[in-house]
Amino acid sequence: MSSGNPIDRRNFLTRGMALAGTAMLGGCDALSSEPWVRRILDLAEPLTRVTQQALLTPQALAREFSEADISKNFRANGSINPRDPQYVAHAENGFADWKLTLGGLVEQPLELSLDELRALPSRTQITRHDCVEGWSCIGKWKGVPLHGLLERAGLKADARYIVFYCADDLGKTGTEAGKYYESIGLDDAFHAQTILAYEMNDQVLPIPHGAPVRLRVERQLGYKMPKYVMRIEAVDDLARIRRGRGGYWEDRGYEWYAGI
Numbered sequence: 001m002s003s004g005n006p007i008d009r010r011n012f013l014t015r016g017m018a019l020a021g022t023a024m025l026g027g028c029d030a031l032s033s034e035p036w037v038r039r040i041l042d043l044a045e046p047l048t049r050v051t052q053q054a055l056l057t058p059q060a061l062a063r064e065f066s067e068a069d070i071s072k073n074f075r076a077n078g079s080i081n082p083r084d085p086q087y088v089a090h091a092e093n094g095f096a097d098w099k100l101t102l103g104g105l106v107e108q109p110l111e112l113s114l115d116e117l118r119a120l121p122s123r124t125q126i127t128r129h130d131c132v133e134g135w136s137c138i139g140k141w142k143g144v145p146l147h148g149l150l151e152r153a154g155l156k157a158d159a160r161y162i163v164f165y166c167a168d169d170l171g172k173t174g175t176e177a178g179k180y181y182e183s184i185g186l187d188d189a190f191h192a193q194t195i196l197a198y199e200m201n202d203q204v205l206p207i208p209h210g211a212p213v214r215l216r217v218e219r220q221l222g223y224k225m226p227k228y229v230m231r232i233e234a235v236d237d238l239a240r241i242r243r244g245r246g247g248y249w250e251d252r253g254y255e256w257y258a259g260i
């Protein structure tokens with residue numbers, strides 16, 4: 001992700017415009033009208049070079065499907081009913097007092113209720129979920145684009161990864177060490193289809209699929225999409241977290257980048 005040369009302003013603008021133009025030609029969301037792209041094009045705010053690189057990486061979109069393609073039975077996998085006492089208490093009252101926190105290497109930490117998340121601009125997408133175990137299901141997801149939250153919080157210059165901490169103790173250790181977690185790079189974090197989903201197939205996201213919010217990272221395998229996300233953190237390094245490989249399954253031997 002790092003390049004030797006600083007991006008000069010003209011080159012940066014040209015590539016930024018080209019990126020926005022390509023997305024529109026492709027019939028995708030009008031990227032150039034999105035606030036984060038406008039802000040880059042205006043250079044209204046000094047972004048870090050790492051962030052610029054992440055944003056300028058060609059944003060290939062994962063294939064999107066039609067309503068008719070939606071799987072009748074979307075399989076639920078891994079944890080399907082977390083028993084963590086705090087989680088259970090939140091679930092019992094419909095996550096009314098639950099709050100998602102976004103902290104770490106950010107200028108302005110955020111704390112958002114489910115209602116506040118639902119009030120933010122959303123994205124809906126019908127995509128195919130591929131599990132490393134060899135099954136796929138197509139589902140419709142609605143949620144908050146992660147890039148919007150990251151912009152609001154403002155990444156610090158040394159932020160390189162976004163880490164997601166979950167409520168479920170998949171490892172059944174009874175401690176934080178067994179809890180599911182995941183991390184992605186800034187390219188995926190700012191990708192247009194990377195959303196914190198709170199609806200699935202036009203329903204409130206059910207517990208087996210990750211209520212109250214689960215990440216969708218559509219260019220990677222299922223295990224990169226944490227369910228039951230409680231806390232998000234921007235970090236410069238993954239080595240100090242849990243066993244240091246960037247995710248629950250990564251710590252147990254899976255690849256950190258699970259592109260499909």
Ligand SMILES: Nc1nc2c(c(=O)[nH]1)N[C@H]1C(S)=C(S)[C@@H](COP(=O)(O)O)O[C@H]1N2
Pocket residue numbers: 074075076077078079130131132166167168170180181208209210222223224225226227228
């Ligand atoms: N918190 C949490 N997230 C998770 C898992 C899990 O066990 N716990 N399993 C992962 C795996 S391997 C897959 S395939 C998908 C399954 O998502 P689904 O239950 O909506 O099908 O969630 C991923 N995210």
Ligand SMILES: [Mo]
Pocket residue numbers: 077130131132133222223
């Ligand atoms: Mo999976």
